[in-house]
Amino acid sequence: MSGVYIFSDKNDIAAEIIGFAKSAGKDAILLVFDEQTAKVMGNSGADKIYLVNGESELVESYARSIAQLLREEGAELFAVGATPRGRDLAARVAVYLNCGMASDVSTLSCGDGQWLTQRIIYGGAVQQTEVLEGLAVVTIPGGKFEPVSGTGEMVNITLAADRRISLEETMPIGHQGADLSAAEKVVCVGMGLEKEEDMQLAKDLAAALGAEIGCTRGIAEERHWLPAERYIGISGAVIKPKLYISMGVSGQVQHVVGIRDSQVIVGIDINEKAPIFAAADYGIVGDMYEVVPLLIKALSE
Numbered sequence: 001m002s003g004v005y006i007f008s009d010k011n012d013i014a015a016e017i018i019g020f021a022k023s024a025g026k027d028a029i030l031l032v033f034d035e036q037t038a039k040v041m042g043n044s045g046a047d048k049i050y051l052v053n054g055e056s057e058l059v060e061s062y063a064r065s066i067a068q069l070l071r072e073e074g075a076e077l078f079a080v081g082a083t084p085r086g087r088d089l090a091a092r093v094a095v096y097l098n099c100g101m102a103s104d105v106s107t108l109s110c111g112d113g114q115w116l117t118q119r120i121i122y123g124g125a126v127q128q129t130e131v132l133e134g135l136a137v138v139t140i141p142g143g144k145f146e147p148v149s150g151t152g153e154m155v156n157i158t159l160a161a162d163r164r165i166s167l168e169e170t171m172p173i174g175h176q177g178a179d180l181s182a183a184e185k186v187v188c189v190g191m192g193l194e195k196e197e198d199m200q201l202a203k204d205l206a207a208a209l210g211a212e213i214g215c216t217r218g219i220a221e222e223r224h225w226l227p228a229e230r231y232i233g234i235s236g237a238v239i240k241p242k243l244y245i246s247m248g249v250s251g252q253v254q255h256v257v258g259i260r261d262s263q264v265i266v267g268i269d270i271n272e273k274a275p276i277f278a279a280a281d282y283g284i285v286g287d288m289y290e291v292v293p294l295l296i297k298a299l300s301e
């Protein structure tokens, strides 16, 4: 069956990619690896759901078999959710197919045997457009397409796994505090903060707003005033709160990449030329040691 073959270990991304395939007028064929996911995704609009039976728990160990399936079925595209596991699988499948691949695409369209993709590179400074000829592999982050609904046919298939890869152990990692990526409001502290005791100012603002506290990389990695999981940006957390307020954050591109999906961005910085003001919906040029207590007072009133 030709069409767009889809895999994601995050069901919401899989549903969005199915939405893309349907909006492009293509058949959507979803690969799932357990019955529970097959059930959950039953009404996601996929024309066909392949429930893969195999010997391995590791999805990436099926890369060669998936490549073979795509060839045999005349697939037009293998679209994979851009999660760590998805990226790993996608790269392997592209190698076995010896085909073109684009990672983390933000837009995707098709025409005349080609796939037109766009993606953001250099930490968000540049948008790159690429054309992939023929059967291709792409990875797609969440939030790019609208999911649809509808039931399709469920088919059990058996694929051979690469037994050179085996799962030894899975260990949960303990996290301190809340998940920043799920926070509705975030107060972000930058290197403009003079002393560790001044973190109290950020904590008071966060308490007044009911917000989580995040920071720039230097606050976590150089000054160690907050744990590493609290820093936001290209190498830290990517957040999409309803409200993001920064205090003494210059707004370098590596940080802004992590906040660009926030609904409202407010920047407080003493330097009117700070790049945060280019990313912000509202900017307050001023000394945070004066501005933030006034904000807290206004919020408490």
Ligand SMILES: Cc1cc2nc3c(=O)[nH]c(=O)nc-3n(C[C@H](O)[C@H](O)[C@H](O)COP(=O)(O)OP(=O)(O)OC[C@H]3O[C@@H](n4cnc5c(N)ncnc54)[C@H](O)[C@@H]3O)c2cc1C
Binding pocket: 189, 190, 191, 192, 193, 215, 216, 217, 218, 219, 231, 232, 233, 234, 235, 236, 247, 248, 249, 250, 251, 252, 253, 254, 255, 268, 269, 270, 271, 274, 286, 287, 288, 289
């Ligand atoms: C490969 C790479 C990856 C990176 N990844 C990340 C990342 O994921 N996340 C990240 O955050 N950074 C990252 N960085 C670092 C990034 O480039 C910036 O250096 C960093 O974001 C700057 O942090 P900052 O805004 O807190 O500090 P600064 O750039 O030093 O800015 C401090 C700001 O505070 C203001 N200020 C000073 N005093 C006051 C005051 N009293 N009141 C108000 N404002 C005041 C200043 O005007 C200034 O704008 C990365 C860098 C590289 C090279």
